[in-house]
Amino acid sequence: MQQPIDNANKPIIGISACVAGQEVRYNASHKRSKYCMDTLSAYFRYRPFCPEVAIGLPVPRPAIRIVERDNQLTLVETHEPKDDHAPAIEAYAAKVAAGMRDASGFIFMQKSPTCGLGSAKVYGIKGGPLRSDDGLFVRALRKHLPLLPITEAGRLNDAKLREHFFAQVYAYHEWQTEIMPNLSVRQLTDFHYRYKMTLRAHDQVILRQLGKLLADPHNVSLEELAQRYIEDFMRALSKVIGVKHHAYAMTRMVHYMKRWMTTDERQYADQLIEQYKQGSIPLVAPMSTLRFFMQKYQCAKRLAVWEPYPQELGLQNAI
Ligand code: SF4
Incomplete structure (x- = not known):
């Protein structure tokens, strides 16, 4: 419940x-x-x-x-x-x-x-x-x-625009309530790690730029670093992504878990992603299966891509 x-x-x-x-x-x-x-x-x-x-x-x-x-x-x-x-x-x-x-x-x-x-x-x-x-x-x-x-x-x-809006809202909310009140380089790096796969699906160029910014902040103050980070981060997330990008993120998720998954499980996950790409099943179908494997193997839990918003909102049911 x-x-x-x-x-x-x-x-x-x-x-x-x-x-x-x-x-x-x-x-x-x-x-x-x-x-x-x-x-x-x-x-x-x-x-x-x-x-x-x-x-x-x-x-x-x-x-x-x-x-x-x-x-x-x-x-x-x-x-x-x-x-x-x-x-x-x-x-x-x-x-x-x-x-x-x-x-x-x-x-x-x-x-x-x-x-x-x-x-x-x-x-x-x-x-x-x-x-x-x-x-x-x-x-x-x-x-x-x-x-x-x-x-x-x-x-x-519009299901796609709805999902896109709330994905941005929850990421920004996390930034406001968890990162900014306890701002540190460690917090920024953890946030970047958590959203790495999400960023990769949205904009690989910005992902690389943000990685470089955190690795070599050029003596900027922590506040300036955070400001520069979140401006580019939100710019990346403001891009509406489609089936191809979601499928890519899921393929990466399977790649993450491949050392734990059996061959059958991997094939099943790949098959679901393919069906999603063909338009025969909605995003929620492969995502639920991937979340099941993630829980089964207790891996990669900290990545935002697994649960960017409460599942009960049903945002992946029609895209
Ligand atoms: S909330 Fe905005 S759109 Fe609605 S009545 Fe007021 S001004 Fe008009």
Whole structure:
């Protein structure tokens, strides 16, 4: 049976208040995500924010949109574009960022001119849409918290993007709660070892660079070393990986265990990885088998690739 997770150990996730079910949208409705609020809430502590309400806009309110004017992005009412709310949203994002240094992720509402992540429409002064971009709150928050894993509620419907987001959240949470409070070269090296296989699946060039950085830190201070490490680490993890990369990581896992596994076990594991590559079984099938062998032989337990997030989240069931 699944053990309840102690609330204090759950990663903190910021969330657009309308996704959390608050009736704060321009038309006084919400966009509650059942998946976020019913399924995921057992694993995370949410902090909801509605930037538009926080800067004093009423509920209900006229719809607003991003208008590009003289190369500047403004946030104005669709039918009465006289007041620009962009400066207030940017100031509010700075305030939120200061209080969110302990957060491990943020889930935004898609298509909003304030909260959209790459999905907010930018209009020209003549009224036509120019392109899609980040909403202005997202844009400002990213400047203050560039390492924070972020996504949109809509992207969590895509199994691959969902797995990718939570893999980043849990790795960042480990960094924040286990590495930074007891920072030492030993801690950094252990963290690097734990994530080596994960990094290899995401970006082999960054893996090599990080290995060199830790081996020869050029007299930089420990804090600077940690900062440089985590910037590149999160950059590597921000790359979405596919079947080929997961299969590669699993092949390496088998390679790790080959001295303990019998020939039959190895062949069985290879066969499952091949079936996963062909698309006939999901990732969870070979991964469960590899975890069984890992437990059987009590080996390589410290590698994050074995269990990057709680299995009960079912993140490997559909990819
Ligand atoms: S999308 Fe953002 S600004 Fe708009 S209602 Fe939701 S939380 Fe508020």
